Amino acid sequence: MSERRNNKRPRHDNRRDEKPEKSAADSAAQDVGLLASKNPYMPMFLNFRAELDEHHDRRERVIKASRDVTAASKKMIFSLQRCRQLSAPLPPSVLSEVTNLHTIIQTQLLTISHDLSSGNTFRYRQITGGLQELIEALCFRHYLETGSLLTYTAAQKMIPEGIELTISDYVPGVFDFVGEVMRFAITMVALGGGEVEKVLKDLRGIRQGLEEFEEPGYKWYVGARDADKKIAVMRECVEKVEKAVAGKIIRGAEMPEGWVPDLTEVVEGGEGSIRGGTGGV
Amino acid sequence: MAEQVYSAIDQDIFATVTEQIEQDLVIRESIKEVLKNLDKQLKQISATLSRVHSVPPSEVPNLITKTQPIFEAAKSDLHELVEKTKPYPYYKYNGMWQREMQNLIFLILFETWLSRSYLPTTVPVNALATIEEVGARLSIPINLKTEDAFHLTIEEYLHAIISLVEELTRLMTNAVTQRDFKRPMLISTFVKDIHSAFQVLNLKNDGLRRRGDGLKYHVKRAEDIGYDLIVRNLVDMGVEEKAEEKAEEKAEEKAEEKAEEKAEDKMQE
Incomplete structure (x- = not known):
């Protein structure tokens, strides 16, 4: 302890502050000092320090990658929201953007696959944020292309080897995916699109499936802290589409061709212009 | 809408997921069972050792002797846990037993400290059992980095040391x-x-x-x-x-x- 303090003092006298990190030689000299101290536990603790530093570095890398994956996945979702057609190949412009982003994500995940290897996926669960957002994007893309829900097994195969996609990554991703489908459907209604009733049916199907997770024992897999909120938001999303479709049928009947229901609020959300957070309302 | 509007959402997708959750819950339940037993032993050891606060120093070796069979029982409970969790990644469930593990390590550290500083026969300088000694006593590996198996982590050991300091300050x-x-x-x-x-x-x-x-x-x-x-x-x-x-x-x-x-x-x- 005292060695450390003594080490620092002359450095502060130097007017030009050097890097806060100690140089290797510096810290080696300090370690020798600590080892020479009469404290019998010092060698063991110096060893622990090295191990813990390594652990924290790995953790930091995973957190960073998770953030990057989240950001790229969000961009992917924005691009996908520009699609207007269901069960059809993506428009070329969207496809190339999405493909690029997916490559970026794969690279990000590969850089940390070593940190997450041999069971460490569960040690550094900080990756879950990124994976959840990625699942949201992948589900949405899959839905736009095929009109069906991406299965857990299929999703697992889309994650680079060495990184495990757990149920508690997949399920929250699917929950948030409902929000994207809602935006897509509302836009469709606003533009007078025809397939919205099929989307509504699908949303109801997804809702029915996701409601299973309300069971007390299952909730933990939806979110350790925000399961209730996620479930509530998912329901709201489905109901919004139900209302939009009903509104279109009721008022649309007396309106001239090309009339668009007043849904400015939600539509703005649907365009993604004021969208914040994941699975927002 | 002439064409039928059907939902393409296959409910089996959710069934597959909940099935896996069910399996996971069964594993967690069985881990909890073992931990309950382990916890019982730990409470007993703790009750015995904490009498050190109220008995004269000459009684301490007796207390230590009394805890030995319970430590053995705790060790066998721990190995039941090791066997149970063998098929799964170590870090998948380790959060469940961290508390018990820290407590067990603490009790070993406490017992070692007491026996090294109360028994007249030995006068070693280091009253603290090293992480290697604790691992050897429990017959489990320490700080595994490349292999994915049950082990004692540095964090658990450090937490236990802090508990030891707390206990010893009270003993003072x-x-x-x-x-x-x-x-x-x-x-x-x-x-x-x-x-x-x-x-x-x-x-x-x-x-x-x-x-x-x-x-x-x-x-x-x-x-x-x-x-x-x-x-x-x-x-x-x-x-x-x-x-x-x-x-x-x-x-x-x-x-x-x-x-x-x-x-x-x-x-x-």
């Missing part, structure tokens, strides 16, 4: 009540060594950091008691343990000076 006060003045001096040295050893770690903002920050208060308490004893000449400075002499020289010199000053003051009066 209670030893004084037993007119045992040698123990507080041993503990004082120990607590100071552990505190300065913790200083070399770069802890992040987590539970370990919070608890580690609390160590300084224990050092303060240890110093206060040590000072009080020395000032009142309750510790015989001549017949000190080698261990103390080694690390305490400086602190004691200071205290001695103060004691002398006080004595002189008294004489002058």
